[in-house]
């Protein structure tokens with residue numbers, strides 16, 4: 001997927017003026033957050049589960065080498081193969097090699113953001129292997145030559161009309177606006193592909209170290225057909241997906257479904273453990289797991305380690321006012337929203353993704369809904385610091401911060417200026433007590449007015465309250 005993150009501002013502006021996208025985003029804003037809140041309300045122990053999820057993920061991250069090696073040993077014991085990939089190139093090559101050995105012409109694919117991260121589809125296509133997306137949203141996007149805008153609902157930026165148009169155009173069928181008919185149409189098209197595919201590629205929500213199993217959760221069942229019907233099943237997963245035991249996995253399943261879609265449980269939860277055994281009724285002859293690092297091990301022990309707890313539920317973006325206004329494509333790469341604002345700079349570089357950690361109101365909603373309590377705003381701040389240190393932030397911001405830094409080191413001057421500013425704002429506010437326009441802050445006052453400061457500066461008010469507390 002092409003990197004367009006440096007154009008975040010332009011893309012966000014376009015998105016804000018796109019009525020079709022705004023309609024689709026309205027559906028998102030009124031859908032997932034309410035469903036999550038209802039599911040959480042039905043589960044009194046949810047907050048405790050979040051703590052357990054956070055602690056368990058921290059434990060795994062601190063012993064990642066141990067659990068990954070255990071996972072590899074178990075996969076091999078079950079007759080599967082593990083391929084370690086340091087970066088996207090190694091992962092792509094490993095998957096292409098498997099496809100070539102299987103003499104594959106077509107591969108079916110379950111939804112996998114990791115495959116987007118390594119740009120797998122284009123690579124396979126360039127090398128003569130035709131990938132077919134089988135998740136309904138991904139299938140629609142593939143027909144449109146489009147990309148996901150959300151990590152669990154990839155086509156959330158589209159409306160019914162968009163789907164009707166592309167189905168009619170690509171399938172050569174009569175246009176219909178009936179969702180059930182469209183679904184049936186996709187089902188009929190995909191059934192043939194499931195049967196014809198030589199290789200099935202899926203992602204993994206979790207890799208279980210004690211059994212060497214991988215789990216995928218879907219609401220369509222397409223993942224099951226992708227991994228059971230072809231002769232070869234390839235799982236592509238990043239190293240942070242490992243969990244110690246099946247019981248640990250169930251903890252995250254409970255958190256994931258509620259945080260993502262507000263379901264008690266995702267409809268299909270499918271475990272794969274090695275290739276088909278002699279007494280199995282179905283399953284692939286070969287089972288491969290490609291374990292991708294792609295910069296994640298560099299996050300260990302640093303400011304961004306906690307991001308490795310992410311279970312890709314999407315709650316942070318579903319509740320983010322910025323994502324809700326501009327949608328996922330504005331972010332310009334695979335991972336949008338608050339989790340993308342932290343992860344993307346690590347994967348493609350802060351020089352290309354510098355806008356993303358700045359695309360936040362810091363309202364803290366993302367952290368408050370994250371099932372594994374990832375402190376996303378804190379890590380966005382770390383990225384802003386990196387940006388500043390490397391002189392990547394805009395000149396105006398650097399000058400402003402330099403001036404701020406100077407005044408805070410000269411408290412008397414700072415207080416004097418703050419009082420003068422407070423007085424000036426009162427004058428500007430006039431009798432109505434509202435400021436309508438401020439120099440250097442037009443982006444703010446264009447949409448909202450600011451109340452005139454009451455009771456002097458913050459320091460004045462603080463001192464006053466201290467005095468009152470002492471007197472009482």
Ligand code: SF4
Pocket residue numbers: 259309310311312313314315316317339366369370371372373374376
């Ligand atoms: S950062 Fe938290 S809320 Fe966002 S996708 Fe990851 S686990 Fe979910």
